[in-house]
Amino acid sequence: MSDRLYLFDTTLRDGAQTQGVDFSVADKEAIASALDMIGIDYIEGGWPGANPTDDAFFQKPPRLASATLVAFGMTRRPGRSAENDPGLAPILSSKAGAACLVGKSWDFHVDVALEIEREENVAMIRDSIALAKERKGLAMYDAEHFFDGFKANKAFALDCVTAAYEAGARWIVLCDTNGGTLPDEIERIVAEVTAHVPGSHLGIHAHNDTENAVANSLAAVRAGVRQVQGTINGLGERCGNANIMALIPSLVLKMGMDCGVSKDRLKDLTGLSRLLDERLNRQPNRHQAYVGDAAFAHKGGLHVSAVAKDPRTYEHIDPALVGNRRHIVVSDQAGRSNVVAMLNEIGVELEEPALRRLLERVKEQEFKGYAYDGAEASFELLARRTLGEVPDYFDLIRFRVIDERRRNAIGNLVTESEATVMVEVAGEQAMRVANGNGPVNALDTALRDALKGRYPDLEAMHLIDYKVRIMPPAADGTGTDAVTRVTIESRDEAGARWTTVGVSANIIDASVMALYDAYAYRLFRAGARGA
Amino acid sequence: MSDRLYLFDTTLRDGAQTQGVDFSVADKEAIASALDMIGIDYIEGGWPGANPTDDAFFQKPPRLASATLVAFGMTRRPGRSAENDPGLAPILSSKAGAACLVGKSWDFHVDVALEIEREENVAMIRDSIALAKERKGLAMYDAEHFFDGFKANKAFALDCVTAAYEAGARWIVLCDTNGGTLPDEIERIVAEVTAHVPGSHLGIHAHNDTENAVANSLAAVRAGVRQVQGTINGLGERCGNANIMALIPSLVLKMGMDCGVSKDRLKDLTGLSRLLDERLNRQPNRHQAYVGDAAFAHKGGLHVSAVAKDPRTYEHIDPALVGNRRHIVVSDQAGRSNVVAMLNEIGVELEEPALRRLLERVKEQEFKGYAYDGAEASFELLARRTLGEVPDYFDLIRFRVIDERRRNAIGNLVTESEATVMVEVAGEQAMRVANGNGPVNALDTALRDALKGRYPDLEAMHLIDYKVRIMPPAADGTGTDAVTRVTIESRDEAGARWTTVGVSANIIDASVMALYDAYAYRLFRAGARGA
Numbered sequence A, B: 001m002s003d004r005l006y007l008f009d010t011t012l013r014d015g016a017q018t019q020g021v022d023f024s025v026a027d028k029e030a031i032a033s034a035l036d037m038i039g040i041d042y043i044e045g046g047w048p049g050a051n052p053t054d055d056a057f058f059q060k061p062p063r064l065a066s067a068t069l070v071a072f073g074m075t076r077r078p079g080r081s082a083e084n085d086p087g088l089a090p091i092l093s094s095k096a097g098a099a100c101l102v103g104k105s106w107d108f109h110v111d112v113a114l115e116i117e118r119e120e121n122v123a124m125i126r127d128s129i130a131l132a133k134e135r136k137g138l139a140m141y142d143a144e145h146f147f148d149g150f151k152a153n154k155a156f157a158l159d160c161v162t163a164a165y166e167a168g169a170r171w172i173v174l175c176d177t178n179g180g181t182l183p184d185e186i187e188r189i190v191a192e193v194t195a196h197v198p199g200s201h202l203g204i205h206a207h208n209d210t211e212n213a214v215a216n217s218l219a220a221v222r223a224g225v226r227q228v229q230g231t232i233n234g235l236g237e238r239c240g241n242a243n244i245m246a247l248i249p250s251l252v253l254k255m256g257m258d259c260g261v262s263k264d265r266l267k268d269l270t271g272l273s274r275l276l277d278e279r280l281n282r283q284p285n286r287h288q289a290y291v292g293d294a295a296f297a298h299k300g301g302l303h304v305s306a307v308a309k310d311p312r313t314y315e316h317i318d319p320a321l322v323g324n325r326r327h328i329v330v331s332d333q334a335g336r337s338n339v340v341a342m343l344n345e346i347g348v349e350l351e352e353p354a355l356r357r358l359l360e361r362v363k364e365q366e367f368k369g370y371a372y373d374g375a376e377a378s379f380e381l382l383a384r385r386t387l388g389e390v391p392d393y394f395d396l397i398r399f400r401v402i403d404e405r406r407r408n409a410i411g412n413l414v415t416e417s418e419a420t421v422m423v424e425v426a427g428e429q430a431m432r433v434a435n436g437n438g439p440v441n442a443l444d445t446a447l448r449d450a451l452k453g454r455y456p457d458l459e460a461m462h463l464i465d466y467k468v469r470i471m472p473p474a475a476d477g478t479g480t481d482a483v484t485r486v487t488i489e490s491r492d493e494a495g496a497r498w499t500t501v502g503v504s505a506n507i508i509d510a511s512v513m514a515l516y517d518a519y520a521y522r523l524f525r526a527g528a529r530g531a
Helices: A025-038 A052-059 A107-114 A118-136 A145-152 A154-166 A183-193 A213-223 A244-254 A261-281 A301-309 A333-345 A355-366 A376-386 A441-452 A507-525 B025-038 B052-059 B105-112 B118-136 B146-152 B154-166 B183-194 B215-222 B246-253 B263-279 B301-309 B338-348 B354-368 B376-386 B438-451 B507-525
Strands: A006-009 A040-044 A068-074 A098-106 A137-143 A171-176 A202-206 A227-230 A395-407 A413-425 A428-436 A462-471 A484-491 A497-504 B005-007 B042-046 B067-073 B096-104 B137-144 B171-176 B202-206 B229-231 B395-407 B413-425 B428-436 B462-471 B483-491 B497-504
Touching: A006 A244, A025 A040, A025 A052, A025 A261, A025 B507, A040 A052, A040 B052, A040 B462, A052 B215, A068 A484, A098 A118, A098 B215, A107 A118, A107 A154, A107 B137, A107 B301, A107 B376, A107 B395, A118 A154, A137 A145, A137 A154, A145 A154, A145 A171, A145 A441, A154 A171, A183 A213, A183 B215, A213 A227, A213 A244, A213 B183, A213 B215, A227 A244, A227 B428, A261 A484, A301 B105, A301 B497, A333 A355, A333 A376, A376 A497, A376 A507, A395 A441, A395 A507, A395 B042, A395 B507, A413 A441, A413 B507, A428 A441, A441 A507, A441 B507, A462 A507, A462 B462, A484 A507, A484 B067, A484 B376, A497 A507, A497 B229, A507 B395, A507 B413, A507 B438, B005 B052, B005 B246, B025 B042, B025 B263, B042 B052, B052 B229, B067 B229, B096 B105, B096 B118, B096 B154, B096 B171, B105 B118, B105 B146, B105 B154, B118 B137, B118 B154, B118 B338, B137 B146, B137 B154, B146 B154, B146 B171, B154 B171, B154 B183, B171 B183, B171 B354, B183 B215, B215 B229, B215 B246, B246 B263, B338 B354, B338 B376, B354 B376, B376 B497, B376 B507, B395 B438, B395 B507, B413 B438, B428 B438, B438 B462, B462 B507, B483 B507, B497 B507
Parallel strands: A006 A040, A006 A227, A040 A068, A068 A098, A098 A137, A137 A171, A171 A202, A202 A227, B005 B042, B005 B229, B042 B067, B067 B096, B096 B137, B137 B171, B171 B202, B202 B229
Antiparallel strands: A395 A413, A395 B395, A413 A428, A462 A484, A484 A497, B395 B413, B413 B428, B462 B483, B483 B497
16 A cells, blocks of 8 residues: 555635635636646546536646546436436546545435435445446545544445445545534544545545644544545635645645655745635735744744744744745834845845835835735835836826716617826827726726837736725724725736736726836836836 | 633733734723633733733723633743742732743753753742742743643653642643644643643643644643633634634533533624624634634535535534524525525525526526625525516616816825716606715715615615626636626615625626615615605
8 A cells, every 4th residue: 555645626626615706717727727736636626517617617627737637526316327317427528537426425414315215325326436437537436424424324334435445436535524523533433444445545525614624634644544635725615625735734744744745846835825815816814824924923022032043943844845934023123024025035135225215115105005915016116116226107197087888879788988198208298098898998008008109018918907905994093094905917928927006095096006017017127218 | 630621711912912913901801801701711811011001901900700810921030039020020919810921841942042051941930830829829830832842852841840830830731832733742742741740730722833723722632631722713923823712612512521611601602703803803704613604604506405404414513502603605506406595594485487587597697797695685686676576766877987187276196086977766867976086986976866865765875895806708718808796885874784796897887786786775675665
């Protein structure tokens, strides 16, 4: 038996069950590719036949370097052959490399939810797994509610998993579907199961309903399972699934497990965590284990001085191992070391008094509602402006946007946006007007039309994302009204991406500020001279 | 030895170390009182002498029904007697009922951070605990970095804790200060320690740096400790402390422990969790175990139909036990059973063929980019419109919004938004114009101005949140262009909140749709007649 541990990510399937989560096909492709790059063994992409997004994803799956793409589905229906089951067909004919079929293993569910004979449930598992193995080569069985089932009726639960094993399942995944099992129970039950199915064919699928999903997964590994399922950032319905961002570093760095994610790939974990939050337009959890922004933040004075002597005094691992970094959070000093670390990252060297000027500027901007985490291009511009390196490329003297809903010539209601801008560039004023499918699109088109003569570099860039966040007024009444923060992501023809930010009480104004920085960053990178 | 388990909350001390957390004295009083009410045994209120807030809190501590208020501090400095230590004095003279003193137990820290003789460290613990016991009656020792210390130098770590025990400490709290220890190590080490100090005098203080703080605490309890420390919602620096919101229900409901929080008080846990978030002006974590808003939310269609038959099929406990409740979520993952359950929740009875029409309508809308999970008011309107229950309150014939940046009379750049609307209500057309600090604000003001004569109910409602998401075009080219989804949350004077959604290629158009539903929902609830 190999002692290799296999990682199985279900962000795109079980994670997609989360309230408020709605992946597009492009999201799925980007996330699958990132999981593949980091060395995840199995990527569950969705459920062919369940919805148009999953159908489209499996029709043209992304090319993966080493991971196996898995299609999820259910075992056949009662009273029907696996070959003639319309639910199974799209899974077995999909372009995925493996099929993972869920079935019941708790007698209560068979009796109450399915309302069928228990023997028929075992037959459904056996037939479906055998057919999936025949058609796909690699079949897995998700034993739903296995731990509840084992506690209620051990013999029946074991019948279900041994049926799958004997039918040729490469993996039998023990699911704590309701998430209510505690780690010591998981460890004890898994140990009992290994007497029936070898651990090298067992997996664990844990949910976080008691905040023990990670501990339950580790307990199962200690008891012998060799496949671990989870999701990026613990995404998943109710309280989420086991968080692979926490599982992988503990498995590799602390338990010394041999798995597809090698030690040197761990440094991509923090980036993978952020990728998911960006795709979902979510605020990252600062306090997330290993990869959170605050996971290695030190606030208390005694902690900070000890960390300065030796980081091991208050850090359980070197943050660089997982691609994270230390933050020192002590009034002025804190801001400073943070800003210096960010400057190092973008390769800007700043000395006094410019550094102090930049620090003050960052503080002012943050007070206004700016956040430079995730808007590195705007931060770099701020830093380089402090050094006088960034010219004023143009002056937006005024603009006007009109959004109008009216009936068109054939009587349909249409909404159109029209932007008029007046810019001054190289001493000359230019006025342009453009239509767009929204106010920001219209402004972007009009501005670039006005600027392209002087700055041809702006032609080949595109806005690819636009995010809005309302920052509520401070509860203690110190701030003023709510402000709007707009973040814009841009891309050039070579695939480079950069993110800029604008803040104002007015969403259009904030958008214009973020657009201005988006152009300025592109022009600075291209080495354009100022006007 | 009693088998009673004692709960120790350190939200107001260790939780206050969290970046961005800054309790006022009033916050501390409110939180301490709530912890007392629920039956927590020890409430650590802060560190007298460390800052003015903690001084003020301990000068006039809140009256507690059953909990003991604990003052935190450090063992005496090296080379000084405990009696003459200026750091210890404010703790020992405070009005708290007990003192908890932290000291080193890891030789590496004694050598590197303190740079003192190891014998002196043991003497510091012994002297300080003896004096605290004499002055306060009840003394505790927080053994900082105990687990790292035990692994590095077992004899020295044990010397530190036995010195505290022999000096009269009621509790010796084993701290996993850096949070890097895994549950199996915790269990093994605690079991070894119980050979030197009885478990009835041992506590556990875990941090969440590997996402195992809850599991580590439970493992320590299994190994014999009888005091558990943690914070509300897992507040704490870096990745947080052990979360008592997850610990308490597992200890009481699953492990059957006898502790100060009786089974019937558990139902106040969800409220306690929200209280902290309100005090900190934070968005509650929807996915938090037991108490999160989504902890008992069901989205998948099969799950929803099984829960309708028996909630135990997909719920590990009855949500009412912890003061939480079930939510049914609508989505494209779901199908008929989900929509039906959602209808039940809002009290709408729909039969065929109306149900089929609604299902088709939901699918069409989702294909356009709508998402109803998180926009329940728009879903309810959709359902009730299928039944013909919702009148057309008004017709927005056309609108125009102008956003303009220009110089004002004193030469400053200002950006203003102006909206013009024409509505038809009760057979009459009305045109209004309004300014706003953004296009949506201007539209909202103009629309309500045009409608308030006919619908006075619209006057007392307010928009409280506005979210934007760009849905990119499908990668397979099946969709059309990107669309924008706008979600608006509204509130009325009685505090009711509702969320509506609009989707369009144009952000302003999408906003208008979400606004329309926001008004319609308010009017429907108020029983307004249509125009």
